[in-house]
Amino acid sequence: MTQHLAAPATPDSATRTAWWRDAVIYQVYPRSFADGNGDGMGDLQGIRARLPHLRDLGVDAVWLSPFYASPQADAGYDVADYRAVDPMFGTLLDADALLRDAHDLGLRVIVDLVPNHSSDRHDWFRRALGDGPGSPLRDRYHFRPGKGTDGELPPNDWESVFGGPAWTRTTDPDGTPGDWYLHLFAPEQPDFNWEHPAVRDEFRSVLRFWLDMGADGFRVDVAHGLVKAAGLPDIGHHDQLRLLGNDTMPFFDQDGVHEIYRSWRKVLAEYAGDRILVAEAWTPTVERTAHYVRPDEMHQAFNFQYLSTHWDAAELRAVIDGSLAAMRPVGAPATWVLSNHDVTRHTTRFANPPGLGTQLRTPGDRALGLRRARAASLLMLALPGSAYLYQGEELGLPDVTDLPDEARQDPSFHRAEGQDGFRDGCRVPIPWTVEGPSYGFGTGGSWLPQPAGWGELSVQAQTGDPASTLELYRAALRVRREQPGLGAGDALEWNAAPDGVLSFRRESFVCTANTTGAAVRLPVPGRMLLASGPVRVAGDEVELPADTTAWWAV
Numbered sequence: 324m325t326q327h328l329a330a331p332a333t334p335d336s337a338t339r340t341a342w343w344r345d346a347v348i349y350q351v352y353p354r355s356f357a358d359g360n361g362d363g364m365g366d367l368q369g370i371r372a373r374l375p376h377l378r379d380l381g382v383d384a385v386w387l388s389p390f391y392a393s394p395q396a397d398a399g400y401d402v403a404d405y406r407a408v409d410p411m412f413g414t415l416l417d418a419d420a421l422l423r424d425a426h427d428l429g430l431r432v433i434v435d436l437v438p439n440h441s442s443d444r445h446d447w448f449r450r451a452l453g454d455g456p457g458s459p460l461r462d463r464y465h466f467r468p469g470k471g472t473d474g475e476l477p478p479n480d481w482e483s484v485f486g487g488p489a490w491t492r493t494t495d496p497d498g499t500p501g502d503w504y505l506h507l508f509a510p511e512q513p514d515f516n517w518e519h520p521a522v523r524d525e526f527r528s529v530l531r532f533w534l535d536m537g538a539d540g541f542r543v544d545v546a547h548g549l550v551k552a553a554g555l556p557d558i559g560h561h562d563q564l565r566l567l568g569n570d571t572m573p574f575f576d577q578d579g580v581h582e583i584y585r586s587w588r589k590v591l592a593e594y595a596g597d598r599i600l601v602a603e604a605w606t607p608t609v610e611r612t613a614h615y616v617r618p619d620e621m622h623q624a625f626n627f628q629y630l631s632t633h634w635d636a637a638e639l640r641a642v643i644d645g646s647l648a649a650m651r652p653v654g655a656p657a658t659w660v661l662s663n664h665d666v667t668r669h670t671t672r673f674a675n676p677p678g679l680g681t682q683l684r685t686p687g688d689r690a691l692g693l694r695r696a697r698a699a700s701l702l703m704l705a706l707p708g709s710a711y712l713y714q715g716e717e718l719g720l721p722d723v724t725d726l727p728d729e730a731r732q733d734p735s736f737h738r739a740e741g742q743d744g745f746r747d748g749c750r751v752p753i754p755w756t757v758e759g760p761s762y763g764f765g766t767g768g769s770w771l772p773q774p775a776g777w778g779e780l781s782v783q784a785q786t787g788d789p790a791s792t793l794e795l796y797r798a799a800l801r802v803r804r805e806q807p808g809l810g811a812g813d814a815l816e817w818n819a820a821p822d823g824v825l826s827f828r829r830e831s832f833v834c835t836a837n838t839t840g841a842a843v844r845l846p847v848p849g850r851m852l853l854a855s856g857p858v859r860v861a862g863d864e865v866e867l868p869a870d871t872t873a874w875w876a877v
């Protein structure tokens with residue numbers, strides 16, 4: 324029995340073959356990728372020097388997390404100048420050289436855009452504070468008088484995603500307590516008021532700045548947050564963090580955001596070369612996510628429902644079908660992602676019992692986690708659409724779960740008093756060599772401590788070892804380029820399979836994934852192309868070990 328999900332009518336044959344529809348996009352987290360000047364912090368020169376690794380890996384594009392001028396209160400997601408490179412990462416000339424080198428190697432480059440909030444050191448915000456109440460610059464942010472007899476209470480009950488109230492009280496130039504300002508994240512990240520035309524103009528200009536530099540697109544931070552419900556209404560309870568992404572909030576996923584993305588799409592259309600917008604939008608459902616990728620808005624949106632799915636065949640099948648079905652009416656490709664700089668790496672998530680969320684502090688069973696992670700990655704790379712990889716996942720890196728508290732820099736860790744905010748665990752600088760002061764990350768140290776034995780997981784250690792995770796990813800991306808049925812399109816045909824096993828066909832390609840803890844026997848689907856573990860074929864039967872995915876040509 325098979326269930327066929329028909330390919331839709333093609334709305335526009337030219338865009339149906341655009342590069343981004345099946346691109347594999349690799350996230351570089353600049354602080355932790357490679358350090359070119361030996362100061363312990365990754366930088367643009369370091370990234371440039373390591374671009375050949377990405378070409379050899381076989382990805383299509385690189386997404387760079389922010390490298391702009393920033394006081395680094397939230398690792399660069401607090402931007403003080405959207406048109407400048409932070410000296411810690413290099414200069415604009417380095418950015419220009421990086422874009423050119425990447426293009427010469429056939430890699431596209433997507434930069435991060437952070438439009439929901441600026442740094443509190445952004446010129447507009449500094450002047451808004453310094454000029455005092457009544458400053459017209461305050462209208463570009465959300466300043467409000469407090470409640471209570473002396474304005475001592477925040478203007479509403481909104482909570483920061485990083486914990487605590489989403490409002491901070493200002494001090495007027497004469498030293499008296501003044502108005503409050505809104506920050507959905509850290510106090511150092513004041514939210515822009517997107518009702519203000521200057522804010523809208525400014526960001527269209529920032530888009531042009533980076534498009535002129537040659538950027539191939541933008542990953543849009545907190546794309547669901549820019550517009551707030553009129554009047555900033557109270558939510559009425561204090562369980563807001565738990566509801567984020569699951570419920571409608573007056574500060575997230577408001578319909579007004581879409582007009583902004585329509586105007587940005589027009590800016591991109593002025594440029595040659597198929598540039599793209601990618602939404603980081605945490606919405607309650609994939610159907611709501613699809614709104615961001617309507618034909619006149621963004622091109623892709625991250626699939627966080629997929630990232631949050633457990634290693635379980637039934638759950639995976641439901642989210643795969645749901646994602647494809649949600650994207651089909653708007654003609655956007657589905658996207659898939661397992662790890663990024665905000666969540667515990669999937670190697671460690673799958674090493675732990677399900678249901679613990681996406682930020683963990685426990686290493687779990689590492690061998691189990693790696694086996695599942697390799698299988699999950701191969702499954703993801705077989706799905707129709709575009710896939711995102713996070714630096715180091717090609718090495719099978721686990722999270723570093725035992726970082727000392729004093730080394731941690733995630734602002735949410737400190738705001739949540741150590742009970743949450745474990746994002747540093749996936750941000751530890753990656754190992755390039757077996758030995759060396761920071762395992763080839765740089766010639767000096769590393770801004771977060773790397774664990775002992777990190778070098779055994781390095782690019783150097785894994786290169787040429789056919790059993791390594793690095794060679795598995797390289798082979799997978801090679802096959803993905805060559806094998807008909809992998810990549811673009813959205814048709815997928817499910818084959819009958821035992822409980823806990825997924826089997827689907829796309830053209831002349833079949834993927835089988837065993838998510839259970841026991842080996843299963845299946846009829847051999849065809850010629851085996853690749854497997855995440857030791858698959859045994861005997862005659863017409865294949866034994867697929869526990870937590871193993873295999874690819875087949877049929």
Ligand code: NOJ
Nearest residue numbers: 397400508544545664665
């Ligand atoms: C999402 C980013 O990925 C995360 O790292 C950051 O803390 C928040 N947005 C705020 O910008």
